[in-house]
Each structure stands twice: as structure tokens, then as C-alpha cells.
Amino acid sequence: FNQNAKDEGRRIALMSSKGSNSLYQTDFMASDILLFGSESAGVPDHVHSASDLRIRIPMQPGFRSLNVAVSAGIALSEALRQTGQLPLEIMP
Template sequence: MTLRPKIALYEPDIPQNTAAIIRTCACLGADLEIIEPCGFLFSDKRFKRVVMDYMDEKLIKFYQNSKEFFKSKEGQRIILLTTKSAESYAKFKFESNDTLLFGRESAGVPENVHNSIKYKLKIPMMTNKRSLNIASSVAIILSENLRQTNFTK
């Protein structure tokens, strides 16, 4: 079994962002995990316009809720990407089987989820800027994970 990085989206809100992340995962060889509920339907025309023919459900695992997701991850590393971290992703040692968790575009993850995760990283940004688009953030972090772990298809 090949170890692949996993991108996990916590209750995503915006169909275009999720579609762009699906394309990124498909092109770079990462698995995608979606923690429901989503704030949109996968039949949404905005989703379909961006995802195009990259929607491969074999590479996507759906969890009905966060409890199911965290139960499946017992003993595995979960890294939360958050603007509320002091640690830069650039100084972190990624592993090939990490799960890289991204919160909702509108609200991040709930405080109890944030507090339950050991590894929390941020993407350093210019002062007084709130956050990057989640699809851009996924691309940055996934690329660094792949670079460090020498992942090849």
C-alpha cells in the first residue's frame, strides 16, 4: 500500500473551493476526505463548473460527521492548518501519511476540535491580512508535504 498525504476538509462551505481542491488532489496524488455536512450539494452548477472531469469518488472519502472522522484517525497524525497557530508550516517535518485538516471557509473548526489536535500550523502572511483562499492554502501545504516526503507517483 502506498502512503499518500490526505487533505481533510471540515464541513466545507463553498462549492468552487472544494472543486478546486479536488482538482489539486487529483493532479498531485493526494486523497481527499470530506467531513460532512457540506454547505452545498455536489450537483451545484458552481461546483461542476470548477471540478470538470476531475471528480473521482475513489479518491474521496466522506465522513458523516467529525466524530466518525476522528474515530477513524486514532493513532494517526492530524495536522490542523489555522491562522491561530504560532508555528509556520515551513519549519514543520511532514510525514507521507499525514492528514492535513482545513476548517470551514467561514468559521474554521470549532474550538473543541482545535483544542483536541496536537499539531497546528499556519502559513505566514503579511501583517493585517486575515487569510488565504482555502484552495490556495491546500496547494501550498500539500506541495510542501510532497516535497519533504519525496512523494512520486
């Protein structure tokens, strides 16, 4: 998977509570692959180190993590907004 992504010139953006980059300080590209680990264990160290971006969603002090579905929605929304793929308004 990782090699195929690299061959296609795509970045793997790992969403992790241990990420070094804030979601809102990350510049997404339309070709990025968003990767999420399991809620209980995250991802193995080798997956963490092989990722091109390690991104965290900023939270209030004292909060440990978010539900993976909530995290996915937040991250996908921000990536789509930045890359111009999020509709600005919903038509009835």
C-alpha cells in the first residue's frame, strides 16, 4: 500500500493523537490519502513512521482523543475545504 501510494506521488496523512502537525496548520493536497488507526490501539509504530504527515486534531486540555468516526469527519471536511472539493452550499 505504502509503495503504491509513493509510486503514484500521493502522501499518506495519518491522523493520530500523537501527530506533530495540527490539522489546521496542515496544507492538504487533493491526492492525499487520509489514514486512521483503531480507536483503542492506533496504528503500529512502523505505520506511524512510514506516514508522510502525522496530524492531530487540537483539543482542549484534559481530553485524550476523539471517536474515530468523529475524527474522520472533521479531518475529511477540512481536507475537502482546503482542496476546493467541499460544496460551499447545499442545494435543496
